[in-house]
Amino acid sequence: MNDDEMDELLIQGARDYNEPGSVPRDAMWARIENERHGRATFSAAPRQSPRAWAIGVLAAAMVLGIGIVIGRRLERVSTPQGILVDAAPNRASVEVRPDSVVKAIRNETKNTDSSVRQLNQSRTASTRTDGSADSQNLAYRLVMLRHLAGSEAMITAFRSSARRGEVDAQIGDWSRELLGTTRMLEASPVTQDPTMKRLLEDLDLVLAQIAQYVTNGKHDPDDLDLIEQSIDKRGVITKLRTPLPARMLPAGT
């Protein structure tokens, strides 16, 4: 039997490989509706590996610290359309426990994503006045602040686990979520600041590389080296840290 004949046999034999039955459309739709409209923000997320907890504690402290500083000056910023953006992260949800800290930080990054989406929708729908544009820009800057803090925490967690030869699927999910938020911010007024625009572009590249690395599902020193080069050459971590206080906070903070 030659290869072509064997391939034909393979294809024939594979036709009933894991043959699906009928599609439970309505049952699945009911669960989707329930999840989308009823679930807590992070209740369905997979359990976070305890190995990242130490990094998580540091990152949580950073996010909390930034939030508290902002929170002293500005509890909430309201856009003209009435959409509220929490200036400070939800402190009640951040519990400093080994198995919950990274989960809490990822939760914050999900909240950031929702805030950006709401802002984009409100911006699209609004007729802007000078005052509304100012408050909207400030709202964008606040979510940008949270996004950068969350991105730094994720990149740090990734580097730590990758150096140990681990490929953590949860970090892959997290990086994809952050990548989505990054791309929404790239289409926002935040990019009127050239520094922020470049930072988001660099972040986009690094997050995409991390997402792809985790998707590949195995430790690959060469790919990891490329990611490290991107982070180092572009100074992503440094940029994530340094521009925050001076550029992003409201005057007088």
Next chain:
Amino acid sequence: MIEDPRLADRQLVARCLGGDRLAERALYDAHVDRVYRLMFRMAGEPDLAADFTQETFIRGFERLSQYRGDSSLGTWLHTIAVSVALNGLRKVKRIRGRTSPIEDSPEIAVQPGGFTADLKARLHAAVDALSEKLRPVFVMHDVEGYTHEEIAGTLGIPVGTSKARLFDARAKLRLALAAFAGDHIA
């Protein structure tokens, strides 16, 4: 009049983003069968297939504002689906601890008159044991009939890579079946 599918996709997405629940259901109905079939082929269990399908649509709706129409909505959803399935199966494997390379697949005893069933069982075990890179391509192309262009768009790889992976997958499966087939297929 022939409607541009991409335009229809964008219009449907716009309605969904505007909070139109009927549009959400229409989007779901348009794609759920194909997504579920692929998830079932990947997972092999109805509960897992349903879980993966649900998670695909939940994520899809969450990220709908990120859909830019560069690919069809179906391809975009399938990209999410394959990612969900691979991540989910990794977790299942970790929990069940059943990573089985092809070489370790159980030998199937040949029963008189049972050649087809045995060969299929051996083949299916060998497909199960393909790597994460090869199995989705084989399942999508040879089992579900996706084109290489669709596979490339879904997996984010060049068409040539899709073809190469299919070639590799078939070669591994041929190898896995060679001794079996050599003895029993003339």
